[in-house]
Amino acid sequence: MKAVPITTGKLADRLECRIEGDAELLINGIATIEEAEKDHLTFLANPRYRKHLPNCRAGAIIIDEKEETPASVTRIISTKPYTDFQSALGIIYQSPEPEIAKGISQRAQVHESAVIGKDVCIGDNVVINADTQIGDGCIISHGAFIGTSVRIGKNCEIGFNAVIRRDTIIGNRVVIGDGTVISSDGFGYVPDASGYHKIPQIGSVVIEDDVEIGANCCIDRATVGCTRIGRGSKLDNLIQIAHGVQIGEDTVIAAQTGISGSTRIGSKVIIAGQAGFVGHIEIGDNMVVGAQSGITKSHDIKGLISGYPARPHSESVRRDANINRIPKILERLKELERKSKKE
Numbered sequence: 001m002k003a004v005p006i007t008t009g010k011l012a013d014r015l016e017c018r019i020e021g022d023a024e025l026l027i028n029g030i031a032t033i034e035e036a037e038k039d040h041l042t043f044l045a046n047p048r049y050r051k052h053l054p055n056c057r058a059g060a061i062i063i064d065e066k067e068e069t070p071a072s073v074t075r076i077i078s079t080k081p082y083t084d085f086q087s088a089l090g091i092i093y094q095s096p097e098p099e100i101a102k103g104i105s106q107r108a109q110v111h112e113s114a115v116i117g118k119d120v121c122i123g124d125n126v127v128i129n130a131d132t133q134i135g136d137g138c139i140i141s142h143g144a145f146i147g148t149s150v151r152i153g154k155n156c157e158i159g160f161n162a163v164i165r166r167d168t169i170i171g172n173r174v175v176i177g178d179g180t181v182i183s184s185d186g187f188g189y190v191p192d193a194s195g196y197h198k199i200p201q202i203g204s205v206v207i208e209d210d211v212e213i214g215a216n217c218c219i220d221r222a223t224v225g226c227t228r229i230g231r232g233s234k235l236d237n238l239i240q241i242a243h244g245v246q247i248g249e250d251t252v253i254a255a256q257t258g259i260s261g262s263t264r265i266g267s268k269v270i271i272a273g274q275a276g277f278v279g280h281i282e283i284g285d286n287m288v289v290g291a292q293s294g295i296t297k298s299h300d301i302k303g304l305i306s307g308y309p310a311r312p313h314s315e316s317v318r319r320d321a322n323i324n325r326i327p328k329i330l331e332r333l334k335e336l337e338r339k340s341k342k343e
Helices: 006-017 046-055 079-093 313-342
Strands: 018-020 042-043 060-063 075-076 181-184 189-192 195-198 206-208 218-220 226-229 304-306
Touching: 006 018, 006 060, 006 075, 006 079, 006 195, 042 079, 181 206, 195 206, 206 218, 304 313
Parallel strands: 042 060, 060 075, 181 218, 206 226
Antiparallel strands: 018 075, 189 195
16 A cells, blocks of 8 residues: 655644654655664554564664664554554555445446445446345455345445355444455254254344454345344454354454354354354353353353363463373372382
8 A cells, every 4th residue: 555654743633643853854654663664653552572673673663652762763652553654554654545446347247126326336247136225335355256135335345355245234444354254054954864964054244334354254144034233343364254253333254154043142242263063052241252262051151261161261271280280190100109119
């Protein structure tokens, strides 16, 4: 993306921050605290990067006033460095040119019964099936497939080669990443002596307003009823949401997480990467699930769970510490056995 040069003084004014140093210094870009040069802006929000401050070569830094920096670095003093850094990104970098031209590509296939809103962008090789509605201001990227009787609200962005199958309902301002598949059949089979027999998946998927879903995720339709992603929730790449899962509002899920069927996840939950959930359990509001946790039962502790099987983090840490002691304990037992034989 193209940077728009700005002086540190003007940037500080727009961020409503105090400046210490050269207010006329011209900033031409943003870089990490390790890689920034004299015409770059950087920031410090995470204490683990504090060790890089003595060698910081940036021209300016967004930082809490309590932190110490080299005298050569202009300081933009902030009480919320990470939030102000995000604002600085929007100020310094121009929005990229749209990758999809406005209007409907001549290479797209749009069924005559589909209802398309105003100011939409529909790219090459897009397929939109019958009885589907696309709201105003939507962007449907090249190669996407929109199935029959889908409802997409206003100002949504559907990524390249994304698939949204029949009867899906999508709210406003939803982002669906490249290659993601919404409303494929849930994984349901009935076994008998002759093998496995597929259960018809007649439900749907509902994605509420302001949800963002990363690339190459799979969100399955429910057997009956719906699979639901609550308003404002954010999903990373490579996530599997099985049939009938219910996810609350403003929940954040990191990559490679898998959630089995009919599980309910509360609102404002944070789920770290590679967590795995069995089916038919409930996770309460405001919980945090640690990376690579295996969640085998319901939890509602208003805190962090971790490990396998997942349990309150303090218990998990104690258990792991005791496991690490086992080799020494075994060695002591062997020594006691040797002594007892001598006696």
